[in-house]
Amino acid sequence: MTTAPDTTPEELDSVLRRAAAAAPLLAALAPAERAGLLRAVADALDAAADELVPIAMEEAHYPEARCRGELGRTTFQLRFFADVLEEGSYLEAAVDPADPDWGTPRPDVRRLLVPLGPVVVFGASNFPFAFATAGGDTASALAAGCPVVVKAHPGHLRLARRTGEVVVDALAGAGAPEGSFALVEGVETGKQAVTHPLTRAVGFTGSIPGGRALFDLAASRPDPIPFYGELGSVNPVFVTRRAAAARADEILSGYAESATAGSGQFCTKPGVLFLPEDTKLEPLVEDFTGRTAAPLLNERVTEGFVRNLDSLSAHPATEILVQGRRSGEEWTPSLLRTDLDSLLENADVLLEECFGPATLVVTYADERRLVEAAGAFKGQLTVTVHGEEDDEIAPALLALGASLAGRVLWNGWPTGVAVTHAMTHGGPYPATTAPLHTSVGATALRRWLRPVTYQSVPQSLLPRELRDDNPLGVPRRVNGEAPSA
Amino acid sequence: MTTAPDTTPEELDSVLRRAAAAAPLLAALAPAERAGLLRAVADALDAAADELVPIAMEEAHYPEARCRGELGRTTFQLRFFADVLEEGSYLEAAVDPADPDWGTPRPDVRRLLVPLGPVVVFGASNFPFAFATAGGDTASALAAGCPVVVKAHPGHLRLARRTGEVVVDALAGAGAPEGSFALVEGVETGKQAVTHPLTRAVGFTGSIPGGRALFDLAASRPDPIPFYGELGSVNPVFVTRRAAAARADEILSGYAESATAGSGQFCTKPGVLFLPEDTKLEPLVEDFTGRTAAPLLNERVTEGFVRNLDSLSAHPATEILVQGRRSGEEWTPSLLRTDLDSLLENADVLLEECFGPATLVVTYADERRLVEAAGAFKGQLTVTVHGEEDDEIAPALLALGASLAGRVLWNGWPTGVAVTHAMTHGGPYPATTAPLHTSVGATALRRWLRPVTYQSVPQSLLPRELRDDNPLGVPRRVNGEAPSA
Numbered sequence: 015m016t017t018a019p020d021t022t023p024e025e026l027d028s029v030l031r032r033a034a035a036a037a038p039l040l041a042a043l044a045p046a047e048r049a050g051l052l053r054a055v056a057d058a059l060d061a062a063a064d065e066l067v068p069i070a071m072e073e074a075h076y077p078e079a080r081c082r083g084e085l086g087r088t089t090f091q092l093r094f095f096a097d098v099l100e101e102g103s104y105l106e107a108a109v110d111p112a113d114p115d116w117g118t119p120r121p122d123v124r125r126l127l128v129p130l131g132p133v134v135v136f137g138a139s140n141f142p143f144a145f146a147t148a149g150g151d152t153a154s155a156l157a158a159g160c161p162v163v164v165k166a167h168p169g170h171l172r173l174a175r176r177t178g179e180v181v182v183d184a185l186a187g188a189g190a191p192e193g194s195f196a197l198v199e200g201v202e203t204g205k206q207a208v209t210h211p212l213t214r215a216v217g218f219t220g221s222i223p224g225g226r227a228l229f230d231l232a233a234s235r236p237d238p239i240p241f242y243g244e245l246g247s248v249n250p251v252f253v254t255r256r257a258a259a260a261r262a263d264e265i266l267s268g269y270a271e272s273a274t275a276g277s278g279q280f281c282t283k284p285g286v287l288f289l290p291e292d293t294k295l296e297p298l299v300e301d302f303t304g305r306t307a308a309p310l311l312n313e314r315v316t317e318g319f320v321r322n323l324d325s326l327s328a329h330p331a332t333e334i335l336v337q338g339r340r341s342g343e344e345w346t347p348s349l350l351r352t353d354l355d356s357l358l359e360n361a362d363v364l365l366e367e368c369f370g371p372a373t374l375v376v377t378y379a380d381e382r383r384l385v386e387a388a389g390a391f392k393g394q395l396t397v398t399v400h401g402e403e404d405d406e407i408a409p410a411l412l413a414l415g416a417s418l419a420g421r422v423l424w425n426g427w428p429t430g431v432a433v434t435h436a437m438t439h440g441g442p443y444p445a446t447t448a449p450l451h452t453s454v455g456a457t458a459l460r461r462w463l464r465p466v467t468y469q470s471v472p473q474s475l476l477p478r479e480l481r482d483d484n485p486l487g488v489p490r491r492v493n494g495e496a497p498s499a
Numbered sequence: 500m501t502t503a504p505d506t507t508p509e510e511l512d513s514v515l516r517r518a519a520a521a522a523p524l525l526a527a528l529a530p531a532e533r534a535g536l537l538r539a540v541a542d543a544l545d546a547a548a549d550e551l552v553p554i555a556m557e558e559a560h561y562p563e564a565r566c567r568g569e570l571g572r573t574t575f576q577l578r579f580f581a582d583v584l585e586e587g588s589y590l591e592a593a594v595d596p597a598d599p600d601w602g603t604p605r606p607d608v609r610r611l612l613v614p615l616g617p618v619v620v621f622g623a624s625n626f627p628f629a630f631a632t633a634g635g636d637t638a639s640a641l642a643a644g645c646p647v648v649v650k651a652h653p654g655h656l657r658l659a660r661r662t663g664e665v666v667v668d669a670l671a672g673a674g675a676p677e678g679s680f681a682l683v684e685g686v687e688t689g690k691q692a693v694t695h696p697l698t699r700a701v702g703f704t705g706s707i708p709g710g711r712a713l714f715d716l717a718a719s720r721p722d723p724i725p726f727y728g729e730l731g732s733v734n735p736v737f738v739t740r741r742a743a744a745a746r747a748d749e750i751l752s753g754y755a756e757s758a759t760a761g762s763g764q765f766c767t768k769p770g771v772l773f774l775p776e777d778t779k780l781e782p783l784v785e786d787f788t789g790r791t792a793a794p795l796l797n798e799r800v801t802e803g804f805v806r807n808l809d810s811l812s813a814h815p816a817t818e819i820l821v822q823g824r825r826s827g828e829e830w831t832p833s834l835l836r837t838d839l840d841s842l843l844e845n846a847d848v849l850l851e852e853c854f855g856p857a858t859l860v861v862t863y864a865d866e867r868r869l870v871e872a873a874g875a876f877k878g879q880l881t882v883t884v885h886g887e888e889d890d891e892i893a894p895a896l897l898a899l900g901a902s903l904a905g906r907v908l909w910n911g912w913p914t915g916v917a918v919t920h921a922m923t924h925g926g927p928y929p930a931t932t933a934p935l936h937t938s939v940g941a942t943a944l945r946r947w948l949r950p951v952t953y954q955s956v957p958q959s960l961l962p963r964e965l966r967d968d969n970p971l972g973v974p975r976r977v978n979g980e981a982p983s984a
Binding site for chain 2: 234240426450457493
């Protein structure tokens with residue numbers, strides 16, 4: 015790990031002042047102009063790939079293909095938000111002309127979403143590109159028109175710095191206001207950034223204890239601010255009896271692939287697999303046993319993983335099916351087993367997220383009790399059901415999934431989160447601290463926007479998006495009718 | 500005030516268990532079916548007007564016309580949300596079919612907003628109908644599909660109880676799940692309701708200290724939940740030099756009307772009026788002096804008002820233009836004055852909300868310094884500008900207004916909040932604890948909804964709103980294109 019002095023409180027203050035000064039300028043750009051900024055950043059990152067990827071490989075210990083793929087996802091995401099800006103629905107523009115016959119006095123009122131102001135972003139350890147310096151939080155906040163201050167992740171500090179330079183240069187070259195983006199460093203700096211008076215919102219991806227501590231700081235401010243934290247999830251997978259009978263091998267090999275991808279260091283890793291007790295687990299055991307060792311992200315992740323795996327392994331309710339092997343910094347995946355009753359009795363321990371290459375199989379005798387099992391989970395990013403379409407229990411499991419998680423999958427795997435309009439990467443606590451929102455997909459922008467209504471404001475003084483002639487061609491809801499441009 | 504034993508913790512627990520049991524049933528109703536429930540409640544309240552209005556008059560000390568008007572607003576709002584449900588855009592349904600050529604792996608993903616679960620509502624003292632038992636928070640939460648537990652306001656307990664009975668009966672008669680609505684009583688009960696494990700969100704309208712205490716409870720839960728508090732606002736009004744020159748009398752009389760309406764007991768009362776220092780204040784002084792006395796809501800409001808008015812009056816930076824007279828429980832309005840420099844030096848005291856019949860005039864010499872003045876305010880529900888369309892300072896004042904408040908008005912008055920699609924009744928802290936949201940207007944529903952994405956779920960197992968044949972005719976964004984039904 016690279017070490018350097020932390021950003022000082024004075025430097026942080028200066029960074030946030032510049033961000034606050036940039037805020038109205040960035041907000042005043044037309045959505046299409048901000049789209050240009052995002053595309054410039056994407057182009058610059060793509061152009062710097064050969065420089066950035068080796069740093070990511072070295073710092074995050076990921077293979078090259080993974081790093082290149084993730085960088086591609088990152089620049090795709092920047093360009094996707096650019097498209098979202100140009101389409102314009104994200105502004106939720108609405109025009110209600112004065113109406114003397116309305117049920118309440120109704121002058122002319124027009125609504126628009128406007129940016130919150132400076133946003134502080136804490137990137138994730140496990141996505142050095144896509145959920146970090148120029149990742150989803152940064153891209154969506156800039157898209158929304160909010161200046162961004164990134165707290166660099168200590169696990170990939172050199173990459174954060176170099177990525178930050180590429181972003182700053184690209185924004186400057188494309189004409190963004192000075193102060194639209196900055197990088198700061200240090201744990202204390204991060205806390206100070208959350209409580210700084212000029213900070214208007216925070217995006218965070220990381221652990222439950224770290225995220226909760228920062229959430230508490232945000233909530234305890236004299237003026238509390240929104241804190242969008244994505245904290246932890248075990249992403250249960252329920253396999254019905256008939257699905258297991260029909261295609262156990264396919265399900266088990268798919269599970270092994272998803273659960274061990276990236277050394278199990280995905281927030282959407284399927285960490286708990288429910289199977290009928292008569293399912294032959296040999297193929298899964300063989301699969302896990304045969305997997306090659308791979309390094310974890312960094313020492314801190316390793317420490318947490320060892321602690322959680324030890325706690326799971328030592329628990330009287332679990333049986334170790336495959337004992338992962340450590341060789342230097344590299345690990346092969348571990349597989350544990352328990353049964354449904356033991357899980358329900360020890361949910362607090364057994365359903366703790368074990369970030370890294372270890373997962374838990376839960377065998378059940380009575381399929382109907384899967385509903386009970388689902389009820390034992392806290393908020394999740396994902397819930398997956400493997401079933402047959404006419405399985406009696408399928409509707410109840412999907413409904414429970416929707417009550418627990420932001421994404422419910424059928425006969426698929428939760429790793430790999432599509433960047434689309436309809437995606438949700440979020441969920442009730444502790445999956446996130448803000449269940450109304452998503453950090454992936456078009457609506458991730460909404461986290462950084464708030465509504466303002468203009469009442470009886472003359473045409474010449476209205477924001478362009480709300481003028482009668484709609485010069486920017488923004489889709490608008492007029493008189494409550496579905497939007498049109 | 501009526502007194503009775505508080506709801507016990509056991510009773511509260513039972514109420515919330517019934518609410519949680521009702522939640523999936525209420526959520527499973529089609530939007531149009533929930534619209535029927537809201538209309539049934541509206542009809543029942545209208546039918547009970549002759550019984551409810553006298554109780555409101557007695558408890559809130561409002562004249563009959565005000566009470567009847569407010570009840571009309573309340574039932575209009577219920578029917579408005581019913582229309583919003585039937586239109587269906589509020590679901591934000593989105594369908595992204597699988598696309599092998601997309602920039603990230605993209606299976607079929609479909610998004611929908613789903614209700615959060617049981618909501619606890621704290622009504623306002625000053626709107627015994629429209630922001631209370633069957634008011635905006637209750638109406639929008641029920642519309643969203645969330646069971647509601649109302650904590651009765653002690654200032655109108657009898658009305659709360661009777662209104663609650665009307666709501667319960669109407670819901671039962673219309674076939675709502677048992678437990679969809681309940682009323683509880685007591686200060687401690689309110690706190691317990693905020694921290695109860697089954698509560699999923701809170702709506703609150705009231706004072707800054709009370710709201711902040713409950714916000715802190717919600718944020719300190721093992722699983723923090725959304726807390727939508729509308730707390731306090733002084734709603735500044737900026738009158739430009741040219742506007743004052745053109746029509747000072749009209750502005751002053753409009754101001755007096757808005758600032759003294761309902762004895763100044765509106766959250767949108769324009770509490771601070773900026774005028775050029777050469778404006779003749781005599782008409783305003785005469786107007787205030789000539790107003791008849793009216794009672795305040797209750798003893799607690801009276802105590803707070805006296806404390807704040809004393810603090811303002813005794814402050815060396817203020818001058819009393821009109822000293823309000825108390826006669827028994829009735830008050831005439833007070834008018835105070837300061838200048839811009841004094842205001843900026845003493846903003847902490849002079850910009851405290853004084854809930855009741857008192858307002859502050861701030862005279863200025865240099866119009867350009869209004870921008871500086873606007874910057875001294877905390878978050879507001881509204882900011883109003885009275886100007887001429889080509890006033891040089893108008894764009895800056897409106898922009899500052901938008902940065903401070905959820906609603907910006909031009910040549911109008913902030914009291915009277917239209918219930919429409921484009922309305923925002925919200926703003927940055929301390930106007931509210933949740934700047935992304937509004938408590939009035941169609942989008943008030945969004946506070947009680949969270950997104951869920953269904954990935955690769957077969958047609959027969961998808962929620963109706965997301966099936967290919969769209970049996971409910973819900974507007975949907977398909978492939979990112981603007982919605983159509």
